[in-house]
Amino acid sequence: MSSPTSIAESLPEPLQARLQEALRQAGAHPEAAVCELLRLLQAAYGWIDDARLHLVASLCGISPVRVEELCTFYPLVLRQDPGRHVLRICDSIACHLAGARKLLAQAQGQSGVPLGESNGRYSILPHVCLGLCDRAPAALVDGHTVVAPLSAEALAAQLDAWEAEP
Ligand code: FES
Structure with missing residues (x-):
């Protein structure tokens, strides 16, 4: 794996600037910027691989294990490549009670992909x-679009649309 320094230097300049701004705002407590750095890197690359995790640890002056713990705690942080799209269906x-389990089963059946795994195009994740x-049952598409309530028809149409993408 490349060193955190070489990874940082390989990032596009605008992203480097946003990371530095987050660290600047954290002031004397760079560890406070961990979540923002993870958010910025995931927004840019779709997920947090080991190299990006080590970069965050290095920039914030904390251990990679500590960053991994935070990634595990926050379900919005993805540690596996989810493919081009992510559909999160709340199962709380x-x-x-409003049928999330049925929707998750439908999604798994239609996609043929186990929940939490990617078929290269998309992932379907149960979510807290x-x-x-x-507005249950609720879903979140690609981290920014709420679909609530999610109907069986809307779910099928969304997966069909992703399957049809070139
Ligand atoms: S239980 Fe699903 S949004 Fe709260």
């Missing part, structure tokens, strides 16, 4: 409460 209590309990 309100959504569970998205804060949309009043």
